[in-house]
Amino acid sequence: MCRSHAVGMKALSACSHASFPLVAIPAGYPSIGLGNNVIWRQPNTVFHVLCMTNIGHKEEKYQNKESSEPHIDEKLQILCHNCPNVVNLLQDQSCRSIFVILIMPEKVVIIPTYNEKENIEKMVRKVMSLDGNFHLLIVDDGSPDGTADIVKQLQREFLDRLFIEERRGKLGLGTAYIHGFKWALIRNYDFIFEMDCDFSHNPDDLIRLYDACANKKADVAVGSRYIKGGKVSNWPWGRLLMSYFASVYVRLVLWFNVKDTTAGFKCYKRKVLVTIDLDDIRFVGYAFQIEMKYTAYKLGFKIREVPITFVDRVEGVSKMSTKIFKEAFWGVLQMRFKKINRK
Ligand SMILES: Nc1nc2c(ncn2[C@@H]2O[C@H](COP(=O)(O)OP(=O)(O)O)[C@@H](O)[C@H]2O)c(=O)[nH]1
Numbered sequence: 369m370c371r372s373h374a375v376g377m378k379a380l381s382a383c384s385h386a387s388f389p390l391v392a393i394p395a396g397y398p399s400i401g402l403g404n405n406v407i408w409r410q411p412n413t414v415f416h417v418l419c420m421t422n423i424g425h426k427e428e429k430y431q432n433k434e435s436s437e438p439h440i441d442e443k444l445q446i447l448c449h450n451c452p453n454v455v456n457l458l459q460d461q462s463c464r465s466i467f468v469i470l471i472m473p474e475k476v477v478i479i480p481t482y483n484e485k486e487n488i489e490k491m492v493r494k495v496m497s498l499d500g501n502f503h504l505l506i507v508d509d510g511s512p513d514g515t516a517d518i519v520k521q522l523q524r525e526f527l528d529r530l531f532i533e534e535r536r537g538k539l540g541l542g543t544a545y546i547h548g549f550k551w552a553l554i555r556n557y558d559f560i561f562e563m564d565c566d567f568s569h570n571p572d573d574l575i576r577l578y579d580a581c582a583n584k585k586a587d588v589a590v591g592s593r594y595i596k597g598g599k600v601s602n603w604p605w606g607r608l609l610m611s612y613f614a615s616v617y618v619r620l621v622l623w624f625n626v627k628d629t630t631a632g633f634k635c636y637k638r639k640v641l642v643t644i645d646l647d648d649i650r651f652v653g654y655a656f657q658i659e660m661k662y663t664a665y666k667l668g669f670k671i672r673e674v675p676i677t678f679v680d681r682v683e684g685v686s687k688m689s690t691k692i693f694k695e696a697f698w699g700v701l702q703m704r705f706k707k708i709n710r711k
């Protein structure tokens with residue numbers, strides 16, 4: 369009587385009768401071989417232990433905080449040092465059968481922040497309210513305005529879904545994302561999103577980006593201003609023209625068919641970020657966005673643009689600078705001649 373329980377997220381189930389070891393783990397997770405205990409140790413993994421008795425069922429839940437917390441070892445025993453309720457349930461003689469369900473998080477949105485105190489709380493609440501159990505990682509570069517403190521306050525409310533990585537100084541958008549990508553890969557997320565904190569990107573569109581990757585065969589989904597249906601609202605003319613012609617320039621030099629090459633609203637499938645050599649990504653501003661798309665394209669991944677309406681920020685100030693612009697201009701020429709290898 370072993371069944372797997374899908375609960376709207378990636379779920380692995382295993383079951384056995386009375387005592388462990390576990391006897392069944394569904395196929396479809398080739399990287400998770402029996403005996404490979406690494407995966408079970410990921411922070412964030414939620415264990416549900418379900419005990420079926422003759423008169424009903426009992427359930428205990430536990431979430432890994434650290435990699436040393438409950439996990440399944442090579443002998444397929446549950447090791448559980450700090451979760452007496454789970455252990456008690458596993459030893460409960462009234463259990464006819466036991467199901468262990470491991471739920472691993474699926475989606476994480478990475479938002480780099482620098483001085484976003486006007487936007488951060490509203491943004492966190494909005495992402496947390498979306499359907500689909502999005503997790504959120506803020507990568508803050510020591511914002512002097514206290515953005516990180518606001519996030520830490522909110523973590524009390526969204527304990528297991530809101531995370532923050534703090535870096536010492538303003539190190540640039542590109543390296544903040546690389547930091548976030550590595551964080552997300554270690555934690556085994558399948559869909560990794562990039563989004564700005566200033567509401568230029570509408571968080572509701574995360575669901576459309578997810579849909580493009582999960583159901584429409586995209587490896588990278590790009591929220592695009594410059595395809596049919598895409599729009600830019602209330603940007604000054606100068607900035608709009610610059611952004612549009614920057615995208616044309618990039619396409620002419622690099623010869624690849626993405627209309628909005630500088631866009632920073634994206635969803636990556638895990639396999640893309642695993643394949644790209646993240647340590648070889650060298651740019652930090654708009655050039656970073658171009659480099660990521662171009663590298664994914666050169667490595668053969670399918671990029672799909674999803675039309676979005678981009679709205680200029682209302683609160684806070686832009687961190688765009690002529691330095692970032694120059695980096696993009698010269699960076700594109702360098703990319704043209706760079707050799708791109710798989711990791
Ligand atoms: N961590 C980090 N975030 C940054 C940095 N520069 C910009 N950001 C964030 O990146 C996002 C986009 O920046 P923004 O100023 O809106 O750029 P613009 O949209 O091009 O004007 C926002 O969430 C910023 O707070 C940085 O150096 N480090």
Ligand SMILES: [Mg+2]
Pocket residue numbers: 564566568681686
């Ligand atoms: Mg912005």
